[in-house]
Amino acid sequence: MDKFLVQGGHHLSGTVTVSGAKNASLALMPAALLASGTFHLRNTPKLRDVTTMSSLLKSMGMKITFKDHELTLDTSTVQKHEAPYQHVKKMRASIYVLGPLVARFGRAKVSLPGGCAWGPRPVNLHIQGLQKLGAEIEMKRGYIHASAKRLKGARIQFDVSSVGATGNILMAATLAKGTTTIENAAIEPEITSLAEFLLAMGAKIDGIGTNRLEIEGVDELHTADVTTIPDRIEAGTFLVAAAMTGGSVTLDQVNPEHLKAVLVKLEDAGCRITLGPTSIALQAPNELRPVDVTASIYPGFPTDMQAQWIALMCVAKGTSVVTDTIYLDRFKHVPELQRLGAEVTMKENSAIVKGSRQLMGATVMSTDLRASASLILAGLVAEGTTEVLRVYHIDRGYEAIEVKLRQLGASIERAAGEEY
Numbered sequence: 001m002d003k004f005l006v007q008g009g010h011h012l013s014g015t016v017t018v019s020g021a022k023n024a025s026l027a028l029m030p031a032a033l034l035a036s037g038t039f040h041l042r043n044t045p046k047l048r049d050v051t052t053m054s055s056l057l058k059s060m061g062m063k064i065t066f067k068d069h070e071l072t073l074d075t076s077t078v079q080k081h082e083a084p085y086q087h088v089k090k091m092r093a094s095i096y097v098l099g100p101l102v103a104r105f106g107r108a109k110v111s112l113p114g115g116c117a118w119g120p121r122p123v124n125l126h127i128q129g130l131q132k133l134g135a136e137i138e139m140k141r142g143y144i145h146a147s148a149k150r151l152k153g154a155r156i157q158f159d160v161s162s163v164g165a166t167g168n169i170l171m172a173a174t175l176a177k178g179t180t181t182i183e184n185a186a187i188e189p190e191i192t193s194l195a196e197f198l199l200a201m202g203a204k205i206d207g208i209g210t211n212r213l214e215i216e217g218v219d220e221l222h223t224a225d226v227t228t229i230p231d232r233i234e235a236g237t238f239l240v241a242a243a244m245t246g247g248s249v250t251l252d253q254v255n256p257e258h259l260k261a262v263l264v265k266l267e268d269a270g271c272r273i274t275l276g277p278t279s280i281a282l283q284a285p286n287e288l289r290p291v292d293v294t295a296s297i298y299p300g301f302p303t304d305m306q307a308q309w310i311a312l313m314c315v316a317k318g319t320s321v322v323t324d325t326i327y328l329d330r331f332k333h334v335p336e337l338q339r340l341g342a343e344v345t346m347k348e349n350s351a352i353v354k355g356s357r358q359l360m361g362a363t364v365m366s367t368d369l370r371a372s373a374s375l376i377l378a379g380l381v382a383e384g385t386t387e388v389l390r391v392y393h394i395d396r397g398y399e400a401i402e403v404k405l406r407q408l409g410a411s412i413e414r415a416a417g418e419e420y
């Protein structure tokens with residue numbers, strides 16, 4: 001398994017292009033199951049998770065090619081309606097095929113995703129939503145067996161705001177008979193981009209971008225093409241890298257609208273931010289101010305930026321509190337950051353971070369995607385060499401992160417790691 005060797009102490013400067021959004025692609029790809037024909041998904045990021053989703057969809061019979069960041073999907077040969085455990089265990093977003101399969105083919109057999117590095121990841125809202133739409137659901141030997149002659153529109157209320165469940169039920173409702181309303185729908189930009197893609201496919205959806213979606217089911221959808229929105233979490237990660245290293249960095253092909261909560265907090269920490277229609281420029285301060293953050297649903301501060309923010313606060317001048325209200329135990333990065341000398345103590349779902357003058361390089365272990373990002377960020381400022389192991393985690397969600405960081409002046413190399 002590969003590792004990264006990071007030499008600390010380099011200020012980042014220059015311009016970097018942000019890739020397409022992983023969490024948009026992972027919804028757009030299964031959405032193609034809803035119609036027969038050829039789709040083009042432009043600006044798709046080159047990521048492990050996209051490859052995993054591609055291999056799952058190919059196992060169903062979909063023909064997929066990927067060239068110059070454009071995915072071409074031919075769904076006319078889809079004939080299997082299963083998501084086996086070997087795919088789903090690698091990526092829980094595989095559950096996104098459930099709604100489209102039941103809606104278009106009337107049946108699906110999808111493995112339960114199991115947990116992830118930071119604990120259980122339930123899918124009860126996905127299942128309850130489909131049952132409300134009239135699907136027969138049976139849980140058998142770790143699989144969800146779903147079937148329906150034709151889904152029927154229903155009124156659905158999510159007690160918890162869920163990106164995945166909103167996406168799954170939204171996709172299923174487009175082909176249901178009658179009207180479906182989804183109350184307390186997630187409004188993350190990736191869901192808005194999915195809804196706009198479904199509109200382009202001929203779906204009838206009102207309330208896009210709001211917590212109340214109304215879908216008028218149709219008998220058939222057709223193909224469409226789409227340009228994937230920029231990845232707001234990759235963008236936020238590079239802004240934090242610039243802020244931590246006292247740098248001056250411009251991001252290109254980004255949508256500042258999607259990052260408002262992060263930009264406000266970076267300004268509170270002393271960064272100077274300049275916005276263009278598709279660019280963000282950050283000038284770091286000489287000294288970072290401590291800033292408390294509470295990760296919450298969109299448009300709040302994203303949980304996917306919580307680990308990166310803790311890394312930033314490790315080098316701020318003072319103490320800050322970073323709380324996650326989405327995943328109460330998403331803190332596997334804290335013990336690894338402590339190995340670099342970070343002074344962080346946990347109190348339930350809050351990390352109390354005492355900013356220290358200097359982190360010291362060490363060998364650290366990636367446990368999940370955003371945790372590995374926070375370890376690389378810390379390595380950029382730690383004295384000496386930081387070895388980040390098991391970087392396959394980071395390859396899931398960041399396209400060639402070491403290449404982009406080197407373009408900005410970082411000293412980071414990929415090396416073959418020990419087999420475990």
Ligand code: EPZ
Pocket residue numbers: 022023026092093120121122123124125126127160161162163164165186190303304326327369370397
């Ligand atoms: C999506 O996961 C993202 N993944 C996650 O990004 C992100 O952290 C998360 O949304 C929150 O923003 C993709 O889009 C592929 P949820 P998802 O359903 O859909 C609870 C990354 O790093 N819940 O919005 O799985 C759940 O436990 C990844 O890119 C239920 O209780 O998240 C959590 O507390 C990590 N029952 C809350 O809802 C359900 O049926 C939000 O989860 C579903 C979710």
